[in-house]
Amino acid sequence: MASHGKPRRDRASEYENQIKEIRAQLTDQVKCLDTQVDFRQQLLQDMSEFLRRKAEINLEYSRSLEKLSDRFSSKIRNSKDHHIFRKEQNLLSPVNCWYTLLNHTRQESRDHGTLSDVYTSHLIPRLAHIGEDLSRLSKKSKEVGLQQQEDLLKLVSELQGAMKTYQLYHSDCMYAEHKLKEAEKQDEKRSGKLGEHTASSPVADRGQRRSSLKKSERLVEKRLKKYLENSQKCTKARNEYLINLNTVNNNIENYYIHDINDLIDCCDLGFHLSMSKTMRVYLQAEEKVQMSRQQSLQAVEGAVDNFNSQTDKNKLFEMYSETFSRPTKFEYQPHEGDEVSKVRSEPLLHQELVSRIQHIKSRLESEHLETEEVKKTLKATLQSLLDLIGVDEFDLSEVFQSSQSTESLKSTGSDTSTKTSTAKRRANQQDTENFYVSKFQKYLLGRSTICKLQAKYDLLKEAIEKAAVMDSNISGQV
Amino acid sequence: MASHGKPRRDRASEYENQIKEIRAQLTDQVKCLDTQVDFRQQLLQDMSEFLRRKAEINLEYSRSLEKLSDRFSSKIRNSKDHHIFRKEQNLLSPVNCWYTLLNHTRQESRDHGTLSDVYTSHLIPRLAHIGEDLSRLSKKSKEVGLQQQEDLLKLVSELQGAMKTYQLYHSDCMYAEHKLKEAEKQDEKRSGKLGEHTASSPVADRGQRRSSLKKSERLVEKRLKKYLENSQKCTKARNEYLINLNTVNNNIENYYIHDINDLIDCCDLGFHLSMSKTMRVYLQAEEKVQMSRQQSLQAVEGAVDNFNSQTDKNKLFEMYSETFSRPTKFEYQPHEGDEVSKVRSEPLLHQELVSRIQHIKSRLESEHLETEEVKKTLKATLQSLLDLIGVDEFDLSEVFQSSQSTESLKSTGSDTSTKTSTAKRRANQQDTENFYVSKFQKYLLGRSTICKLQAKYDLLKEAIEKAAVMDSNISGQV
The missing domain is CATH 1.10.287 (Helix Hairpins)
Incomplete structure (x- = not known):
């Protein structure tokens, strides 16, 4: 109603501007969702690439640790001491601790190998599936969305048509009204003249005037009919225009409030769930590694708790019993026939x-x-x-807390004051x-x-x- | 007493055999303790070398992880989306999760760097100190031990001397006794003859005989004196021998029961304590890494818990509010002068x-x-x-439990049936x-x-x- 009284040109262009804006918005929406999808695909690709590389790093780490523990384990196997200790089944406590340390390292190697395998065999394929699902679903929901947009634009264009029809019929109606009023005015003038002249004018003139009056009445009648006809057409066109207007507004509301939401949901379908499941596999794997590490560290701790010099010494005496057993006493050897065997006063x-x-x-x-x-x-x-x-001369918490970057570590703990x-x-x-x-x-x-x-x-x-x-x-x- | 009655040669060689055995045992003891020290030094060296290499492996791992997280972090920093998301301070949940994943990796990198540093700056120097302490203390306690062994052998050799003296004096004593008995027999014989001849023999003979008897008595007296002298000497020598015997046996017992124990303790002094302290630093460092990892995994888990498609959708609407905001309604535009604005029947x-x-x-x-x-x-x-x-289609516990070696992993989890x-x-x-x-x-x-x-x-x-x-x-x- 704000546009009430504006020139026709402006009114039409107002709709046109609105439509142009909506078109632009709809295009932007598609672009925005495409960008989101691209962004997610990029994220999935980055995560895949990240995990692929992290799997390599872990495999490398696993192999290095395996090689390391193998090197020292085989050294133990090949040493002659090993046989002594293995036979005894009684390892000296520091040796036992050394074995648990090597076992811990072997376990670390296995765990990081498994981690690498979980990345490669479980996580990366899952991310690839998420990417496929996303690309398929986003394509499909985009198609559905474009269909909805097309319908909307069709409604809008119908609205334009309906408005134009209304404007046309209203113009016709106004014109018919104008024409009717013109004829009525003429008719009024004529019927007035007739009443004026009726008493004074000759009969022949009167007859001529009456036929002219009849003609004018017929014109009025004809124009009235035309007007009514046009008025009805105009009402119908206005009704259609108003109905179209309401339909367009309702459907725009429906599209913006419901459709966009549903379309994004459809495009998102399963994405968060799959992502969170994938990440939970990652977390679960890390959790397992944590638990395994905790266990093998507990074994090392047990070995450290068992450090015992007295037990080790006793084991040594057992192992080398001949070397450490007391020799037989020196006996008194009396000289030929000497029967005295005690100190005598x-x-x-x-x-x-x-x-x-x-x-x-x-x-x-x-x-x-x-x-x-x-x-x-x-x-x-x-x-x-x-x-x-x-004596405890340093606190590891500090070393770990102060370590904000790998670079700053180099000096911590080995600084001059500690030295x-x-x-x-x-x-x-x-x-x-x-x-x-x-x-x-x-x-x-x-x-x-x-x-x-x-x-x-x-x-x-x-x-x-x-x-x-x-x-x-x-x-x-x- | 078992050797009572054995020939002299055997008695002496019995001691000699015993002494030979003891000497061999003492030498073996020194060798055995030397071997133990060598063994420990080798263990320390192996552990040092192991930790040195493990530090390298961890540093390498740390650097690889750092490079990895840097690569993706800088990719984020350089992307245009980053600015949008950073400005908003409202990261979309998968992006937020991705950031925590990178942070977790950066933390892992830092922790393994710190671990490497702890090995290099704390553990390896400690092991070196333990080695130095061990070598110094073992050398010193070996010297003390050798001194004790020397004393013991000196006692044994004194015992041998005392036995020889005793044997010599006992022989002399026996000889003196024999000579005394011989003189007494002679004396008895003479004094018997004297009684026999007293009545019948001439005076001159009697006087001759009496002087011979006196001579014999003097000889007996002389030999008795000699015997008593020798007997006392023998008793003294036997006393000394017996005292030496007791001293040797007591001191051997003392050496085997107390000295060896104390010498090993002295050599061991602080070894188990230092080793356990070093290992506890190792464990402490691992514990810190465990805790740190747990923390950063919890951050990742928090990010996964926060996966929310609805929140993300709303953030998207906020970020692109212009694109998604409802357009203004199409207004009714009545044609010139048309005052009807409703559908009319x-x-x-x-x-x-x-x-x-x-x-x-x-x-x-x-x-x-x-x-x-x-x-x-x-x-x-x-x-x-x-x-x-x-749907959950595999169990990570199996992957981790069945992983007995890195090789056997390759196939698990990605086997055909799962595929x-x-x-x-x-x-x-x-x-x-x-x-x-x-x-x-x-x-x-x-x-x-x-x-x-x-x-x-x-x-x-x-x-x-x-x-x-x-x-x-x-x-x-x-």
Whole structure:
């Protein structure tokens, strides 16, 4: 109604502009959906290419790890020690740990191989299928969409036609009305003149006038008929135009609100589902690798938990039992016919033995004291040494958290301050170790000395006591 | 005592054999411990070499993954779509997922780089330190051990000396006893003769005999003194021998029971602790990688969970709002001066309109029924199609469990039966899809038709009702 009163040219061009805009929009819509499809195809292609390359990288990684673990496993198989250890079925704890480390690496190799296989055999074909499905479905839904657009444009063009017909018939109607009014005016004028002249004009004139009046009435009648005819035609044309207008507007609304939605849904059909299924296969595979890695790491951890120097030492003693078994004691070998087999105190020797045992006793006591001291120092030194060895000098979380890029890693953890502190700690460790070993040697020597003194003391004591018993027997006899 | 009565040669050689055996055992012990140290050094060297190579492999893996993710990330950065999506800050769900996948890969690259760095900067130096510590400590404890062995052998050799002294003195003692007995026998014989001859022999003879007796008694006295002297010497030597014997046996026991244990402990000092600490760094690093991977996989999983076609469609509408916004309605454009703007029923047209609306009504009803049917079929077909797309056709657990080696993988999961079933499923999917799309098109057409008919129906109904009202007004007036 805004265009009410505008020149005809403008009204028609207003529709035309609107139609031009809609046409452009429809074309843009097709283009936009095509772009989306192209974009998705590109995405699928990129992901495929990405996974293809990632599969290669993983296969390469898998092979390198396999070669690595094989190299060291075969080295174990070929070593002579291997037979000893395998036979024993009792691996020393660090060797056992080394085996689990190699197994872990072999498992890593297998898992990355499987990963590579999952990419190649499962994911890439799925992406290809998604691409095929997408291209087929998008083509089909585009066809359906174009059909709908065509229908819409057909309606719009029908609207244009209906409007034109209406305009034409309305013009005709207006013209007929104009003509009718003209005739009516003429007729009115004539019938007025007739009434004016009826009394004064001659009969012949009157007859002439009456026939002219009749003619005019007939014209009015004829024009009225024409007008009514045109008016009806105009009403019909207007009705059609209005119906077409409503149809077009309703169908445009239907197209924009429902059809576009449904067409995009049809084009999308299954895409998100397939994509998410594909990605879930990817995630599942990664999850499996995570689990497998966790398991083989637990095996390594178990081996580390089992590190035990005492058990290893005992295994060593078992393995080399001949080398470490105590030799038979040296037996007393009495000289021909000598029946004495004990240390004997004789009256003339007695005093010497007594003074000797006293000397030994005092040496034994002081040696015990000293060695006990050394032992205490040794124990304390051992603890400090183990503390020095066991000290934690860096935190891996930092190394992992601060690693924002591969480049920045190169220096972390091996920086100068860490190096200096390590060097300091190790120097300290060596000093403590030197002190420990010197104390250790002193301790062993002390223990040997005690052992020797004790051996003498025991025999002398026995002899002296025996002599005392014999003495008292003798004095008792006396 | 078993050797009691054996010839002297055998007794001495028994000790010698024992000593020979001990010497051999002691040498073997040193050799055995040396072998253990060599074995450990070899283990450390193998582990170092293993980690060095594993670091290389991981660095290579890290670089390949970095290059891979960079390649696709830069492709995104350079694409024109990127700007659109980045600006929007509203990524479409598959694109978002693709970004998280690239991020995950970048994180993997970083983690493996860090792993490589941890091997190189932390583990390998630690192993080198363990090797140095081991070599230093084993050398020192070997020296201490050799000193103890030397002491032991010195005791043994002292035992041999003491035994020889004892044997010598016992021989002397026996000889002195023998000589004493000989003199006593002679003396007895002489003193017997003296008693025999005392009454009958001449005085001069008697004096001669008495002096001979005195001489014999002096000899006995002299030999007794000698014997007592030797006997004491023998007792002292036997005492020394017995004391030495006890000392040797005690010290051998001490060496075999305590010293060897302590020497091995000293040589082992810190080895197990350092090894376990090193391995724990390895485990910690792997743990961190596990955690990091878990995190970035969770991000990918989140992106997969967010796959949503409806949200994506709405984002698309937002992004291309101009393309998808409803155009302005076509307005009614009345022809010059025409004041009628509604469909009009006029008496002459009335019947035509009535029969027209009846026809439309019946068409509308049947079209509604038909379209409703099509809609139902469409819905059911959509569900079967989604079921076909969403079907799970393989189990990854099998792929991972059955993978005992990288070689055996190649065929799993991509075997013929799976391929056949996939091909069948996809053929089935395409058939269903074709059916779906044909129904979809039918549905859209039906809806458009309903839309058109409804638009006509609504206007006609309005016009007819209005005409009826006017008619009744007129008849009311009449």
